[in-house]
Amino acid sequence: MAAIEFRNVSKIYHRHPSRPFFHRYLLEKWRRAPKERFYALRDVSFRLERGEAVGVVGANGAGKSTLLSLIAGLSFPDQGEVRVEGRTAGLLELGSGFHPDLTGRENLTVYAALLGLDARQLRERFERMVEFAGIGEFLDEPLRTYSSGMVLRLAFSVAIHVEADIMLFDEVLAVGDQAFQAACFEKIFELRRRGATFVCVSHAPEILKRLCERALWLEGGQVVRDGPTGQVLEAYQSFLAVKAAD
């Protein structure tokens, strides 16, 4: 069963999406001036089976984040079709929605609710989330007293305990110290054994190699290469080396 399927997907952005009212309507609509557009993704097709873990590599602006937000259902394709089976949990920019004046406990609760947990599910997981985050006696302190590492650990812990069918990571695995990273990997492998699908954007090749058996290389909104992680990364890195030499 396919967990994620992209069929000829394109995502187009206009250059000035929030131009003032008069420019936008009077000039562009009435004169029918052609809008300046660019393709964040162009004709992307791939298929991810349930339980697969795929890494996404590419330069800044290659379309990696757009790809993730299409999978997460945050934005929608202009051409083609995106099909996603099951619930997604994005670990994109962890802790969006955290507030410095609220305590760790309050932030945890709101974040869990945003990620789709109800009161009962949260109660069941609360202990595990707190323990995993390792914030201990800081739980009832306001978030502004936390170190940035603690904030990220708290957010990561909530997101990973949502235990969605499809988990999306955007550069979040470089979080915390080595011990916490090890715990994260352990948790991820546990979820993978239970059939969760992972999509992971990262610039750290060693993380991708450990976590994903398959990789996509995006360049200018298109899939340049799709295959086993080792091979794709090798090709990507030699491409980078050539570019750096130029």
Place this chain on the structure above:
Amino acid sequence: MRGFRYGFLLANLILRDFKIRYRNMSLGIFWSLLNPLVLMGVLTFIFTRIFPNPCHRHFGVFVLCGLVPFNFFALAWVSGTTSLFNNATLIKRVRFPREVLPVAVVLANGIHFLIQIGLLIGFVLATGYGVNRQWLWLPFVLGLEVVFVCGLSLASSALDVFFRDVRYVVESANTVLFWLVPIFYSFAIIPEQYRTIYQFNPVAAVVLACRLILLEGRRPPFSLLWKLAFVSLLALGLGLAVFARSKRKFADHL
């Protein structure tokens, strides 16, 4: 989006809003009371000492009947309008039903509204008016006002994503409405030919209904009640429709 728990999320967002506003404030919840009290004092001073206004024997409580529903309307609508923009990172990063954001902000303002209604009722009783069974209409009338503001905020917050001018339109509309809603004058002194326009303004209808119920012990006329109900539900329906049409584009435009 199936099976998403609106209730728990909504409750938590309301609570978050409420807590953020009052944490680290030494006067805390008294701010909810202070603002209408100050305005009431100023308006009473002006309209009993400077422009003596024969609208009502107890001008203070008369003004408060107008201020409390209007304050809620103005504050809830403005903060509802910017609720999507203020949560841009959330909208771009987390998938959840977007409708809860403006609705939660309006309902969080509803908590202050409740506190202010408590203040109003305190004043009504202290001035010597009694409790009567028409008070049972209050939750209905005030509830419709909340519905109306939810509808307006859903529409205006969605439009604000695409045109940031909307918030200023809302602010200006509120300033204008302060004069056009009978807050410091009574419905009775409005010349006949303008009354129909007033009747279709839900905020004016709520103010009028509050005064009839609290100060005169009379049930608001059914013509007012059904018009209020009709306009409020229509606003909610239109708000939801506008929101539903545009919400797929929110993440791309914020």
